[in-house]
Amino acid sequence: MRIVVELLKFIFRGGTMAQYQQSHLSLWQEDIIFPNLEPLSESITTEICIVGTGFAGLLLAYRLLKAGHKVVLLDKDPLGYNESSRTSAHISDAFDDHFTKILKKHGKEKAQLSYQSHHEAIDLLEQIAREENIDCDFKRVDGYLFLGEGDDIQTLQKELEAAKTCGVIEVELLENTHGMFFDMGAALRFGHQAQFHPLKFTSALINIIRNRGAKIFTRSQVVKVHDDVKAPWVELANGTKVTAQKVVMATNVPVNNLISIIAKEAAFRSYVLGIKVPRGSVNQALMWDTHDPYHYIRIDASPERDYDILIVGGEDHRVGQEEHPELRFERIQQWVTERLGLKDPQVVYSWSGQIIEPMDGLAYIGRNPGDKNVFIHTGDSGQGITHAAIGSMILTDLIEGKEHRWGSVYDPSRFHLSGLNDFLKDNLQNGIQYADWIYRDEKDLTELLPGEGCVVNSGLTKTAVYRDKEGSLHKMSAICTHAGGIVKWNAGEETWDCPCHGSRFSKMGEVLNGPAMHNLPLKKEEKNEESPLKKKDDSQMDTFSRGTR
Known part of the structure; x- marks a missing residue:
């Protein structure tokens, strides 16, 4: 049955399955076939541009469309392959970081408002599922x-x-x-x-917002975001642009923000x-x-x-x-x-x-610090689904020029002195990771097995090397394109992960997770003789890698 489902997915996506690397498919991804949507091929103008088609982007688009706005959504991945597809779909108003911590860091008034927001978020999700007749096992x-x-x-x-x-x-x-x-x-x-099937919900929501006029472009990677008093715009990797009145970055981590939010x-x-x-x-x-x-x-x-x-x-x-x-x-x-x-x-x-x-247990939802027409939604902790619903309510009001009663609680510009120790500790931990520039890895590439990767020295720089299943070596820069950290090989997911700010890249160097917006630059690909070490056979594969597709 799984083979049939995967074949149908391949056909519906126009044979583009390989454009997104995911070693382990989730339970939810087995059941749902998403439409194959085209990438943006020419510059366009719209009212609201939302970057990201996960829960946050889709719920916001839904509410904006109901309010009469025109919306365009962009995503670098095919539908159904973002972080929302890998949730466990716990829908709870009990704080992920515990009530004791939120109360201590934010005080009684804001802690009460935050709890109220998560409580109402569950009600909103239930209301949407009921009113739109979404069969999502809610x-x-x-x-x-x-x-x-x-x-x-x-x-x-x-x-x-x-x-x-x-x-x-x-x-x-x-x-x-x-x-x-x-x-x-x-x-x-x-x-x-509450609980539900997350992709049954999002797939239905996609159909609803498309029927109401939203335009969605997938495989459309944003590489630049520019705030403008009159008309902000985003630029894609293929050179096209979307000009809008408002731009919302609902990308799990704000790829438009180099330091101010990333540091928190x-x-x-x-x-x-x-x-x-x-x-x-x-x-x-x-x-x-x-x-x-x-x-x-x-x-x-x-x-x-x-x-x-x-x-x-x-x-x-x-x-x-x-x-x-x-x-x-x-x-x-x-x-x-x-x-x-x-x-x-x-x-x-x-x-x-x-x-x-x-840093302080609550998401950052609102205007991007220093911008007027660019908004962000990030820092969902373990409550991404309720935070997404909260964000749809806050951001709809802010985009329409209204204040929201929860706005100050989730304001991205906030900074609490009570969180200073955590801030310094986390950023010190990030800074320590740059010591990898000094560490010299003398690994012999002839010992690199098919399906494995490692980082090696290349003069004054670092090179990430991956040996594919056929024995060929693929070389790329090991320097993260976000802030210059040295990536590390993740054998479980076959990815390159940056220990500084969490960017992740496929085994071939394509961006999987921000804040990086650009791929790892490729170096000259070399075709080596077959590794002298025996290739792994099926019996040597990780138990948990089998049966996930």
């Missing part, structure tokens, strides 16, 4: 925060008190959670959370396993623990299967700052066995996604 469920290893019940008691201070009504501390599929122990129960957030990879379990054996609920980084759990009980998929994620780490990211899947499986009590779990999906963590 379901209200309970959420449970349980104790991670080494934490005690006081952690939950403090979080309960902070949640109530922030205005949460439907929350309670349970000393035990009988009836759950594993021994969760004490937990906080948050009522009225950090990029993480988060890993997810999809595990086959008997139908009805796992409670329909959202579950996450207090560990740092935390683990998160939910079930996908699709009526189209005779079994369920247990979704378990976590093991987050800073992009490019983990020597063996491919082992994170194994750690999740070990945790599933030890904590959830599932012996020999049958892993049928594995994928990872990029999470942008803001």
